[in-house]
């Protein structure tokens with residue numbers, strides 16, 4: 001019979017990987033906590049309408065990447081392709097907008113994209129959404145928080161910040177018109193994708209990877225020329241704040257992002273070490289979205305990182321920045337079946353006394369040699385050996401697998417001697 005495989009573009013996180021994942025998530029959660037961000041958890045499934053209304057009808061995500069299906073009641077539902085829309089829905093629905101909120105979330109997202117390295121159909125994001133701050137200080141704090149992730153993960157040399165300001169809706173309308181005028185006069189140099197976007201979402205053409213289009217764009221009108229006084233001031237203020245904090249910035253006038261809800265500041269952290277899928281984190285301000293989704297008018301900003309992409313960068317460094325391991329502390333080696341009950345007793349007493357201590361009880365009584373081999377392979381620090389002799393004396397023999405030292409401890413009345421003998 002043919003075995004059933006995972007769905008294309010969706011991956012297992014194996015036990016060899018999951019420890020690194022947890023430590024990565026833990027490190028990120030600690031940084032969030034140091035900025036007093038609180039976690040929010042949203043459903044994986046939402047009304048399809050939510051994404052149409054927020055991400056935009058003429059975006060790659062909504063046009064061709066959503067996993068959409070009717071439920072048994074014929075309501076159209078979608079697996080979430082990103083977290084912002086659901087988070088905004090949640091803060092409105094739960095009445096969280098009476099005071100500013102700094103929130104973060106993590107979990108799987110789904111997009112029907114062409115899978116390749118760093119791009120999957122089920123992937124994980126860790127993101128944040130902050131509500132209620134109109135001024136650029138929140139941009140600065142968010143980018144500093146991002147930078148702290150990279151330092152914490154040892155990735156500060158691998159990623160760099162690109163920044164742009166895409167203005168308010170009036171700016172974008174004027175700019176769009178100018179861009180369409182310019183590009184319409186050069187239609188012969190546009191590929192099919194850009195021609196389609198010319199009518200529907202011309203600013204996305206700035207993102208085109210097509211060489212001819214890129215060349216054409218060199219002489220196209222620039223967004224900066226269309227920005228309002230207020231937006232220009234924001235650019236300047238943000239630059240000053242970031243400069244004061246030593247954040248290096250590259251201004252990228254072509255950075256437009258693939259979702260429609262943004263205004264003013266947009267940013268991406270990019271890496272040269274990931275091939276074509278170089279963006280590890282993207283975000284920006286979206287002051288209109290809360291109101292657009294039925295809440296009050298309230299400014300907002302957020303970002304999301306691709307966890308698989310971070311993982312790839314960390315893997316290339318052998319996870320050097322993530323301390324910790326899943327190897328057991330103690331590996332129980334038991335000489336014969338009748339001694340198992342004694343071993344269970346000891347293991348449970350030890351777990352009571354030292355809850356953080358990881359005990360692997362090898363429940364199969366194969367030869368001592370094979371059990372020692374398994375203990376070595378597991379990376380355990382200690383082998384706890386239980387034979388006839390140990391049971392007869394109410395004791396355990398502990399072998400330090402790092403230096404080969406061995407000692408026998410009495411455990412009849414108390415574990416104190418044993419505990420004192422274990423180096424932390």
Ligand code: HAM
Nearest residue numbers: 082084118119120123279280281282283302303304306
């Ligand atoms: P996004 O740029 O679509 O933004 O996704 C954010 C990050 O998710 C990307 O930079 C990338 O690292 C990762 N990512 C996206 N698609 C895939 C994929 N198919 N496979 C692997 N990783 C992927 C958003 O989703 C916005 N919600 C971010 C945001 C939050 N803006 C404001 N608040």
